[in-house]
Amino acid sequence: MTYYQKLTAHFAKLDRFNHLAAVCGWDQATMMPTGGNQARGEAMAELALHIHQLRTAPQLADWLSEAKEETLSIIEAANLREMTRSWQQATVIPDDLVQAKSLAGSRCEHAWRTQRANNDWQGFSTHFAEVVSLSQQEAQIRAQANNCSAYDAMLDLYEPGVDSAQLDGLFGDMKTWLTPLTQQIIEKQQSEQFIQPSGLFAVEQQQALGKYAMALLGFDFNHGRLDISSHPFCGGTPSDVRITTRYDESDFVQSLMGIIHETGHARYEQGLPKSLAGQPAGFARSMGLHESQSLFFEMQLGRSDAFISALTANIQRVFPHIDKAMLSEQNLLKLYTRVQPGFIRVDADEVTYPAHVMLRYEIERDLMNQKISYRDVPDLWQHKMQAYLGVDTAGNFKDGCMQDIHWTDGSFGYFPSYTLGAMYAAQFMAAIKSVIDVNQCIQTGDLAAIFAWLESHIWQKGSIMTTAELIKHATGESLNVEHFRLHLQSRYL
Amino acid sequence: MTYYQKLTAHFAKLDRFNHLAAVCGWDQATMMPTGGNQARGEAMAELALHIHQLRTAPQLADWLSEAKEETLSIIEAANLREMTRSWQQATVIPDDLVQAKSLAGSRCEHAWRTQRANNDWQGFSTHFAEVVSLSQQEAQIRAQANNCSAYDAMLDLYEPGVDSAQLDGLFGDMKTWLTPLTQQIIEKQQSEQFIQPSGLFAVEQQQALGKYAMALLGFDFNHGRLDISSHPFCGGTPSDVRITTRYDESDFVQSLMGIIHETGHARYEQGLPKSLAGQPAGFARSMGLHESQSLFFEMQLGRSDAFISALTANIQRVFPHIDKAMLSEQNLLKLYTRVQPGFIRVDADEVTYPAHVMLRYEIERDLMNQKISYRDVPDLWQHKMQAYLGVDTAGNFKDGCMQDIHWTDGSFGYFPSYTLGAMYAAQFMAAIKSVIDVNQCIQTGDLAAIFAWLESHIWQKGSIMTTAELIKHATGESLNVEHFRLHLQSRYL
Numbered sequence: 001m002t003y004y005q006k007l008t009a010h011f012a013k014l015d016r017f018n019h020l021a022a023v024c025g026w027d028q029a030t031m032m033p034t035g036g037n038q039a040r041g042e043a044m045a046e047l048a049l050h051i052h053q054l055r056t057a058p059q060l061a062d063w064l065s066e067a068k069e070e071t072l073s074i075i076e077a078a079n080l081r082e083m084t085r086s087w088q089q090a091t092v093i094p095d096d097l098v099q100a101k102s103l104a105g106s107r108c109e110h111a112w113r114t115q116r117a118n119n120d121w122q123g124f125s126t127h128f129a130e131v132v133s134l135s136q137q138e139a140q141i142r143a144q145a146n147n148c149s150a151y152d153a154m155l156d157l158y159e160p161g162v163d164s165a166q167l168d169g170l171f172g173d174m175k176t177w178l179t180p181l182t183q184q185i186i187e188k189q190q191s192e193q194f195i196q197p198s199g200l201f202a203v204e205q206q207q208a209l210g211k212y213a214m215a216l217l218g219f220d221f222n223h224g225r226l227d228i229s230s231h232p233f234c235g236g237t238p239s240d241v242r243i244t245t246r247y248d249e250s251d252f253v254q255s256l257m258g259i260i261h262e263t264g265h266a267r268y269e270q271g272l273p274k275s276l277a278g279q280p281a282g283f284a285r286s287m288g289l290h291e292s293q294s295l296f297f298e299m300q301l302g303r304s305d306a307f308i309s310a311l312t313a314n315i316q317r318v319f320p321h322i323d324k325a326m327l328s329e330q331n332l333l334k335l336y337t338r339v340q341p342g343f344i345r346v347d348a349d350e351v352t353y354p355a356h357v358m359l360r361y362e363i364e365r366d367l368m369n370q371k372i373s374y375r376d377v378p379d380l381w382q383h384k385m386q387a388y389l390g391v392d393t394a395g396n397f398k399d400g401c402m403q404d405i406h407w408t409d410g411s412f413g414y415f416p417s418y419t420l421g422a423m424y425a426a427q428f429m430a431a432i433k434s435v436i437d438v439n440q441c442i443q444t445g446d447l448a449a450i451f452a453w454l455e456s457h458i459w460q461k462g463s464i465m466t467t468a469e470l471i472k473h474a475t476g477e478s479l480n481v482e483h484f485r486l487h488l489q490s491r492y493l
Numbered sequence: 494m495t496y497y498q499k500l501t502a503h504f505a506k507l508d509r510f511n512h513l514a515a516v517c518g519w520d521q522a523t524m525m526p527t528g529g530n531q532a533r534g535e536a537m538a539e540l541a542l543h544i545h546q547l548r549t550a551p552q553l554a555d556w557l558s559e560a561k562e563e564t565l566s567i568i569e570a571a572n573l574r575e576m577t578r579s580w581q582q583a584t585v586i587p588d589d590l591v592q593a594k595s596l597a598g599s600r601c602e603h604a605w606r607t608q609r610a611n612n613d614w615q616g617f618s619t620h621f622a623e624v625v626s627l628s629q630q631e632a633q634i635r636a637q638a639n640n641c642s643a644y645d646a647m648l649d650l651y652e653p654g655v656d657s658a659q660l661d662g663l664f665g666d667m668k669t670w671l672t673p674l675t676q677q678i679i680e681k682q683q684s685e686q687f688i689q690p691s692g693l694f695a696v697e698q699q700q701a702l703g704k705y706a707m708a709l710l711g712f713d714f715n716h717g718r719l720d721i722s723s724h725p726f727c728g729g730t731p732s733d734v735r736i737t738t739r740y741d742e743s744d745f746v747q748s749l750m751g752i753i754h755e756t757g758h759a760r761y762e763q764g765l766p767k768s769l770a771g772q773p774a775g776f777a778r779s780m781g782l783h784e785s786q787s788l789f790f791e792m793q794l795g796r797s798d799a800f801i802s803a804l805t806a807n808i809q810r811v812f813p814h815i816d817k818a819m820l821s822e823q824n825l826l827k828l829y830t831r832v833q834p835g836f837i838r839v840d841a842d843e844v845t846y847p848a849h850v851m852l853r854y855e856i857e858r859d860l861m862n863q864k865i866s867y868r869d870v871p872d873l874w875q876h877k878m879q880a881y882l883g884v885d886t887a888g889n890f891k892d893g894c895m896q897d898i899h900w901t902d903g904s905f906g907y908f909p910s911y912t913l914g915a916m917y918a919a920q921f922m923a924a925i926k927s928v929i930d931v932n933q934c935i936q937t938g939d940l941a942a943i944f945a946w947l948e949s950h951i952w953q954k955g956s957i958m959t960t961a962e963l964i965k966h967a968t969g970e971s972l973n974v975e976h977f978r979l980h981l982q983s984r985y986l
Binding site: 013016017019020023024027031032033034035036038039040042043044046047050220221222223224225236237238239240277 | 506509510512513516517520524525526527528529531532533535536537539540543713714715716717718729730731732733770
């Protein structure tokens with residue numbers, strides 16, 4: 001047995017334990033009765049420890065360096081590169097720091113659930129200070145190992161290959177046109193008439209509609225499910241992908257588009273290369289690329305004129321008791337393309353969303369690089385919300401800097417993925433439109449050609465290439481924010 | 494840290510991995526789409542191996558013998574006894590035999606699913622021969638370790654403390670009266686008129702009825718769920734007990750009583766001592782005692798006149814479109830106490846059920862003790878079915894010796910638990926009736942006193958006492974088959 005083979009066996013084992021964690025995590029969010037939570041938490045912590053031990057197993061250092069000397073195919077070499085990355089990320093942080101951060105994160109998140117409701121920044125800030133400090137320590141250790149800035153080292157956990165120099169460029173460009181564009185769109189939409197949904201949209205009916213959209217979008221129900229959870233997510237494993245949504249019986253609009261979003265995540269997972277199942281090179285490439293698939297499904301396909309038009313008849317069929325004017329194609333299209341600056345990132349439309357991300361990026365970058373203190377966050381938030389979106393959050397912490405869960409457990413570096421995903425998605429759509437008549441595919445209900453492109457250019461690539469290579473290979477150019485700008489302009493102006 | 498403390502930490506860890514196995518096993522049977530099965534199977538096999546490694550960890554031999562010398566409370570000593578038992582059971586069989594039996598069992602079970610449908614004894618017998626042979630090897634090794642007969646060693650896996658000498662006595666007694674009693678009951682019931690259910694009993698309505706019965710029987714929905722699977726079972730963990738049923742929309746009778754049966758299993762698990770959670774002394778005592786709780790709920794409570802009477806109004810309310818005569822108390826009572834010898838054990842009523850078990854007991858005992866060959870099974874089956882139930886199974890293997898899954902994977906020694914459970918249940922009810930007015934409890938819908946008795950005498954005992962001690966302590970006497978005979982006589986004659 002070669003060292004490379006030993007490694008693939010080890011990582012296959014690791015993947016099987018990750019499979020168990022995915023199933024039990026999904027169950028916890030969707031099925032578990034409240035009273036089961038303590039024992040489940042203990043069982044999952046035990047499993048997380050075991051997974052950490054497998055990721056940092058002492059023999060791996062030798063095996064990885066020995067395997068480097070073996071003759072490997074391009075794919076095997078990519079797999080070894082990803083194994084090394086996984087091992088390095090897990091080993092570089094001392095166990096006591098891992099544990100301290102995990103405990104501080106749990107404490108902060110737990111308290112945050114109440115403190116956010118009470119708009120209690122003072123109370124929150126003591127826990128938050130601890131999480132920031134431990135995350136700064138983590139970032140510094142990773143930075144030393146990666147020979148980069150502290151923030152770039154955190155960014156690398158979610159979006160390998162992207163650094164803040166690149167983000168400064170991308171977001172800097174976007175800043176020059178996003179605010180005026182948003183203003184223009186709002187002015188244009190000001191005179192638009194539309195009807196807000198009202199009436200009873202029963203869960204069963206919404207579920208039927210959601211499953212119809214999933215089927216249309218090629219979701220494989222033999223390898224996945226749709227369920228309910230309070231925070232929608234895509235979980236499970238590539239051969240059994242579990243997506244969730246939440247239903248509001250007074251409005252189906254959000255839930256339907258939420259399902260379409262998660263279906264994009266799901267198809268990426270379902271489409272990963274089976275020949276590399278369980279191996280790091282067979283995993284989804286990055287958080288940003290994952291988000292590009294959900295946003296491709298939601299923003300590029302789902303909210304397009306053609307797609308809304310294709311869904312309209314079915315929406316009317318599922319809700320026969322609802323006023324047809326409210327469910328007309330024209331009205332649905334307006335509902336699904338409404339632009340409105342607001343406090344909350346997760347409720348934002350695709351035009352204002354990037355501003356929420358830029359703001360978080362600038363704050364978390366400077367926090368990790370120790371250029372600002374956790375105390376500066378509310379003022380910076382207020383200042384930037386005013387500048388980017390004209391929104392006043394002074395004193396409103398709960399709809400301001402306390403709105404997201406990400407910083408409570410120290411996931412600094414995650415936020416940029418959302419907007420990178422939107423940019424990737426627009427660039428993919430531009431590339432697809434140069435070879436496929438997308439509107440015609442949607443009108444005829446046959447999206448196969450679009451999915452075939454995504455499958456061969458993205459899903460089947462797993463983590464074999466770097467993100468930059470994948471983008472270039474798929475679209476013929478490096479990440480170019482211009483596609484995103486053109487997409488917004490053509491849809492909204 | 495004492496050795497005993499080291500052991501409790503080790504067994505707590507083991508329990509947390511068993512928790513993961515229980516959740517993922519439940520998911521596999523209830524939620525998982527078909528396409529997820531291969532990866533799930535691999536993940537669960539990996540987990541089973543890890544659990545086996547924990548059960549046989551090399552340090553345990555020392556720790557167990559050192560802990561024996563430490564000063565322990567009665568409960569701690571019981572826990573140590575159960576730890577030792579678990580360790581010995583897992584370590585005594587060589588790993589290659591464990592693996593060979595597991596593979597042969599999978600092969601046999603897989604082929605059986607088709608062979609049973611085709612009534613193919615010839616095909617089945619080649620796989621079955623292999624399973625019998627490997628189980629005989631296992632039984633001999635266990636027998637040597639336990640200093641008992643081969644069959645008794647297998648029995649000990651499911652019903653510790655019970656041996657074939659005791660079973661020969663219990664079943665020998667039963668044989669003298671069960672066949673004539675069955676005959677008498679059938680004659681008595683021959684002239685009875687009753688109406689078979691017909692109409693549509695929608696799944697949602699049956700589910701509502703089932704949950705009503707579960708609530709009446711004290712099932713804690715904060716620590717459990719009801720779902721659907723093709724083979725009903727009770728799974729999960731004590732703080733999150735998952736029971737399942739299957740629904741036939743043309744008949745609600747079986748599903749309702751199935752739910753009541755599983756609720757008995759569930760309440761035992763929910764009622765286990767929290768102070769011993771995750772420790773072997775805190776587990777359910779035995780398969781027979783587990784079955785005693787499901788049969789107490791189903792047979793002693795569920796099918797009693799008083800309970801059927803108490804359920805009738807709700808049954809009528811849930812199915813308002815169904816003929817009231819069919820759902821009358823008198824008719825329901827007849828449906829729920831109909832006695833009819835038949836081929837299939839799982840469909841048998843409580844009067845004929847023990848004959849199915851005695852037959853299997855006599856055959857599996859002689860198989861493990863190598864007094865008969867696997868080739869003798871069909872003829873013995875035919876002969877005993879004729880003698881005990883007057884049923885002819887000649888040539889009908891699929892409804893004869895090929896009907897159960899138990900022998901396909903070598904679970905020899907399991908069957909007696911079912912009838913031991915029925916005997917324990919009758920004895921518990923006799924003891925309860927000597928201190929509680931059970932009918933009045935049921936009539937007033939307040940079963941709390943009955944559950945309090947079960948909780949304090951059985952559930953809260955976990956595995957602290959042996960089964961024999963528990964029975965004696967709870968009922969004032971050793972297992973006495975007379976209670977079961979009197980129960981049948983008073984209900985059916």
